[in-house]
Amino acid sequence: MKNPAHDDPHPPAAYEPQAGLSSVDNALQLLHLIGERRALRVAEAAEALGVARSTAHRLLTALRRQSFVMQDKPNGVYRPGRALLEIGLAAIGRVDIRHAARPVLERLSEQTQETASLLLLEGDSVRFIDCVEGSRAVRVATRTGIVLPAHCTAGGKAILAALPSSDLGRRYPTRRLDTRTPHSISTWGELESELNEIRGAGYAVNFGEGETSISAVGMAIYDLIGYPLAAIAVAVPRSRLETPEQARALAPLVVQAQASMREALNETA
Secondary structure, eight states, rough: OOOOOHOOOOOOOOOOOOOOOOOOHHHHHHHHHHHHHBOHHHHHHHHHTSSSSHHHHHHHHHHHHHTSSEEEEEOOOOOEEEEHHHHHHHEEEHHHHHHHHHHHHHHHHHHSEEEEEEEEEEEEEEEEEEOOSSSSSSSOOTTTEEEEGGGGSSHHHHHHHOOOOHHHHHHHHHHHOOOOOOSOOHHHHHHHHHHHHHHHHHEEESSSSTTTTOOOOEEEEOOOOOEEEEEEEEEEGGGOOOOOOHEEHHHHHHHHHHHHHHHHHHHOO
């Protein structure tokens, strides 16, 4: 992907405080600052805008309510939020992500002889946006276009485990979890426990949680600023993937695919 700044004949100028700007102008400038610095304190925002700290705090609070910015903890620094990141993802286009991921999925499917998938996080669900079917006679069929609860899939759980805690909480305000099968995680406590295990292991596993006959191993894919919006996963008939030991044997190939995906995204940036 080309750098838009190289193609735009009128790139945005560096921000300089101006008297008389409206709240909308200041809010938009704060989004520019958040995008550039990745972390912003109230005092820094006030100084950059040339306004009182109370005004900067009010603007940042409004942006946080709409998920354009987020805080890891109360009174902490402000960082790019889910809405801002998803708008950025939409701007570069899902087709570009699919294009970058396709060779990775094909190689992963060839290595494992199983079905490899690319998933995107949408709220508290994941959407399968591309799949390469495995070569075995008994295999998981393509799942492109399917939407499932994130906590019922390996890729979805991998993304959830990588989210900042504040963003995870906003996606599940009631802490209520829908179940798809008898094996689905059904309580918030169970989910938190499993997400901690995923953070330690580096990958997630699903044993018949989204569909009783399908198991999977998945890992989060990070965007260029380190935010998890996608995942790559290998889906296997449950008869061939029933134990944690079998999942551990498959995980190194998913780790390789994750690294290849990161390189592909860096090359297209």
